[in-house]
Ligand SMILES: CC(C)(COP(=O)([O-])OP(=O)([O-])OC[C@H]1O[C@@H](n2cnc3c(N)ncnc32)[C@H](O)[C@@H]1OP(=O)([O-])[O-])[C@@H](O)C(=O)NCCC(=O)NCCSC(=O)C[C@@](C)(O)CC(=O)[O-]
């Protein structure tokens with residue numbers, strides 16, 4: 001990992017998280033219950049209140065609220081919300097709410113978390129929640145001279161930016177500094193990008209920094225003698241990094257068919273493929289985002305922003321590559337690491353307006369946006385580990401298609417108890433196809449009739 005320069009700013013997750021009583025994320029047999037029973041178990045584990053239970057039980061978002069969130073609302077669109085179990089992060093157990101349409105994602109994360117928890121779980125860290133806003137300046141005669149003038153007057157710009165958001169300042173956030181990037185040649189002539197470097201505390205921060213950028217634009221025009229056009233945050237949140245690491249001995253990975261050393265080596269080899277080949281890296285990173293996006297969605301955060309930040313970070317060297325690293329340490333243990341931008345909020349956006357998002361945050365029990373970011377990358381790393389383990393051994397279809405079989409059964413027309421019966425038969429036959437499911441369904445119904 002390369003982010004140690006910002007690591008010093010990280011407040012200890014354990015001290016921030018201390019407000020929530022410890023839970024046990026193992027929740028054995030959750031998979032064998034029906035949804036209402038699962039909700040009961042989770043509610044008991046994290047002490048959900050009536051409001052949260054109601055929000056999760058009834059689907060989360062009343063139409064009247066939805067109508068206030070976006071434009072031209074005609075209804076709501078639901079996704080399954082699953083709970084990944086077994087997570088231990090920095091010595092603390094977490095239940096992970098995941099809103100996602102893809103089968104096997106929740107199971108895969110829970111599986112790797114189960115392996116990791118016996119070996120200390122995931123270790124995480126993060127930098128302070130610092131975002132950048134950009135102010136684009138055109139028509140500057142002397143861009144380098146203008147840069148020098150902006151930096152000389154940066155205290156006045158910072159003061160003007162901070163005058164706009166008293167709440168943020170009272171919480172210890174605010175504009176911390178200025179950077180000026182000069183582009184000598186662009187299709188429209190020389191250009192400056194003045195960056196406001198802002199600590200947004202527990203917000204994702206887009207609106208916060210956009211307001212600041214618009215506020216300081218006239219001052220920047222005056223100082224540079226240029227014309228300001230764009231005033232907007234950058235989704236390349238390279239100053240807001242979260243990191244996760246996991247170490248497991250090879251014997252923890254072994255299965256009936258594969259030795260642990262073979263699996264660990266296979267994971268390292270799979271990662272090497274993604275490091276050198278962008279075609280593979282895109283899929284490798286999609287697997288990481290399989291873990292992260294469902295948390296982003298469940299907590300009402302902006303997943304487009306997280307995706308944008310992830311992929312520009314993956315290409316920061318000029319070549320798109322793997323976000324994670326897998327290696328074998330001196331003791332022969334498998335070591336996985338992931339570091340990436342993670343601009344998540346506990347306030348702002350839909351985090352407070354969406355009742356199910358509030359319930360998801362309660363389930364997570366996180367005390368700060370930084371803690372949420374660290375949990376998200378830990379789950380991303382677990383998901384990556386699960387996919388690479390499967391790919392390097394039996395292949396993805398065995399586990400994934402067995403769980404996807406339920407979707408196929410539904411597409412074929414199965415309902416109620418038929419879904420599990422047809423899905424089980426499809427998986428047992430290793431032939432997960434809709435036409436096959438239809439045949440099975442006909443036979444099942446014919447048998448009953
Ligand atoms: C799917 C598994 C976990 C099965 O694996 P398995 O060996 O059949 O699982 P198991 O039945 O032995 O159970 C092991 C643990 O997994 C969990 N688990 C297992 N099943 C369930 C379930 N039904 N409901 C809830 N949890 C489940 C659960 O934690 C369980 O422990 P337990 O608590 O029972 O002691 C495994 O095959 C796997 O991890 N596969 C990888 C799946 C994956 O990566 N899916 C993502 C979609 S594919 C994709 O989009 C990404 C990709 C692959 O392209 C990325 C890339 O290329 O890098």
Ligand SMILES: NC(=O)C1=CN([C@@H]2O[C@H](COP(=O)(O)OP(=O)(O)OC[C@H]3O[C@@H](n4cnc5c(N)ncnc54)[C@H](OP(=O)(O)O)[C@@H]3O)[C@@H](O)[C@H]2O)C=CC1
Nearest residue numbers: 167168200201202203204205206207208302305347348349
């Ligand atoms: N390119 C992009 O990614 C863009 C994204 N967006 C959208 O912007 C939204 C996120 O913006 P964001 O600024 O986070 O949201 P908000 O403006 O809704 O919330 C941030 C505000 O909440 C208040 N606040 C209260 N408690 C805290 C706390 N503990 N820490 C920090 N702030 C606190 C602050 O001041 P106060 O109370 O004074 O408001 C702060 O300005 C998302 O919906 C996103 O989709 C918008 C434009 C572009």
